[in-house]
Amino acid sequence: MIEAEVKKKLGSFTLEARVSDDNFVCLTGKNGSGKTTLLNLIGGILTPDEGHITLNSKTITNLPIETRRVSIITPDSCIPHLNVDDHMVWGAKNKGLKIEHDYITEIKTSLGIEFDGKVRKLSLGMRERVALATSLISKPELMLVDEALSNIDNRRDFIDAFKSLAAKAKIDVIFTTQYPEDSSEADHHYQLESGKSTRLF
Amino acid sequence: MRQLNWLRLISGLSLALLVIPVFLLLYAGFGPLKDPMGYSYQVFLSVELTLISSAIAAAVSVVLFTPLAYYFARNKNSIGETLSDIPASIPHPIVGVAILVIASPLTPFGKFLISIGINLFDSILGLIIALTIVSAPIYVKSMQPFFQSMNIAHENYALGLGASKFRTFISVVLPNSGRGILSALLISMSRAMSEFGSIAIVAYYVLQQPFYGVNPAPVLIFQYYTYYGLGAAVTASAVMILVSIAMMILLRLVKH
Numbered sequence: 001m002i003e004a005e006v007k008k009k010l011g012s013f014t015l016e017a018r019v020s021d022d023n024f025v026c027l028t029g030k031n032g033s034g035k036t037t038l039l040n041l042i043g044g045i046l047t048p049d050e051g052h053i054t055l056n057s058k059t060i061t062n063l064p065i066e067t068r069r070v071s072i073i074t075p076d077s078c079i080p081h082l083n084v085d086d087h088m089v090w091g092a093k094n095k096g097l098k099i100e101h102d103y104i105t106e107i108k109t110s111l112g113i114e115f116d117g118k119v120r121k122l123s124l125g126m127r128e129r130v131a132l133a134t135s136l137i138s139k140p141e142l143m144l145v146d147e148a149l150s151n152i153d154n155r156r157d158f159i160d161a162f163k164s165l166a167a168k169a170k171i172d173v174i175f176t177t178q179y180p181e182d183s184s185e186a187d188h189h190y191q192l193e194s195g196k197s198t199r200l201f
Numbered sequence: 202m203r204q205l206n207w208l209r210l211i212s213g214l215s216l217a218l219l220v221i222p223v224f225l226l227l228y229a230g231f232g233p234l235k236d237p238m239g240y241s242y243q244v245f246l247s248v249e250l251t252l253i254s255s256a257i258a259a260a261v262s263v264v265l266f267t268p269l270a271y272y273f274a275r276n277k278n279s280i281g282e283t284l285s286d287i288p289a290s291i292p293h294p295i296v297g298v299a300i301l302v303i304a305s306p307l308t309p310f311g312k313f314l315i316s317i318g319i320n321l322f323d324s325i326l327g328l329i330i331a332l333t334i335v336s337a338p339i340y341v342k343s344m345q346p347f348f349q350s351m352n353i354a355h356e357n358y359a360l361g362l363g364a365s366k367f368r369t370f371i372s373v374v375l376p377n378s379g380r381g382i383l384s385a386l387l388i389s390m391s392r393a394m395s396e397f398g399s400i401a402i403v404a405y406y407v408l409q410q411p412f413y414g415v416n417p418a419p420v421l422i423f424q425y426y427t428y429y430g431l432g433a434a435v436t437a438s439a440v441m442i443l444v445s446i447a448m449m450i451l452l453r454l455v456k457h
Contacts, residue, residue: 043361044360045357064360064366065357066360066361066363066365066366066369068361070361071358071361072357072361073358073361076352076354077355077358078358079355079358079359080355081376081377090362091362091363091364094362094363095362095363131358135361135362140361140363144361
């Protein structure tokens, strides 16, 4: 469960947003509405001017990124020099997690990862699949997916599979999308407009 | 009628101001002022000493100062950046004097060094330390924009996967920084090769094998000019210019 009530001023733009939900949360809004700013605040890339953020009852407002147990995935997210298989277990290895080979196979199959090679040489869509898979395997408490579904073909099937895997691993997800129809896949939907959030369902 | 490209013309003239003296020196050194002393075995040893000591100094800069360059790239620290520029900003003989004072019996650290048999005066170690100090700021200034240009999304992703900042630097940033480090290393090495002020104080000549009695190349050129006049100095300078041009070509090849 993520509870974030934050205020942040960046130049002439002010974000005043509230998100309080769990499971699969969709965040939509026009360009410049503050989606990335909100995710950066929850992820720890930015610090709020006012407000608080708690994750599963633990306050993470001023914690550094690496201790929040929040994974941030954008279209550029990857560790370029690794190959696909090493990349997928990199996060879990960092945390000392023991991951079953069957679990990795299940994730690869569900997310359509049927390729290998150096991650830097993959297409954008392939890289996004690998980045999301890596994050799932590392078992964070929350995944922030900032437009990182935009280059994936068969997006609806992919989102279904991704949602199912996250739910099974008890990982909450907040994802942003340029496609309003993606919100139908979500358990909850927030809309951001000029820095103000509205909970639609 | 074709319009005159003023920018190209002005740039060409500026470039000529930089380049013509160098090529005139090459022409003079291998032409009218050619002096066999300028490409003697002594010059060869001096160039060898300069190349080796500069390469080691550049390598030391990579090991010691890459983390600092990365820190400056990702953390705004005006005071730190200003302090790191000091060795490059002060007259370089001062760097030489500082090294000698620190390593002398006048200071506790100097007494300690002497007690364990380490001498920095007229030694290869002293030469390398002086070259490292004067060229490290150039290394840091070269690496910092490279790190700043790297996509921070990779690092934020790694941190979000639970990696510490140190682990992220070692496992994500460094493996993708090879070309940048090599380029900055060569720039730093070029700077070290051209150093004179500090090494004229610390290691005017080196009294250790295999370079016993050998001057670093910039010092040798100065010495030739002082003792033998322009001919020997110009020819030795022309030899050194060829070595420097080779370094520049290598740098270009690495960059592209």
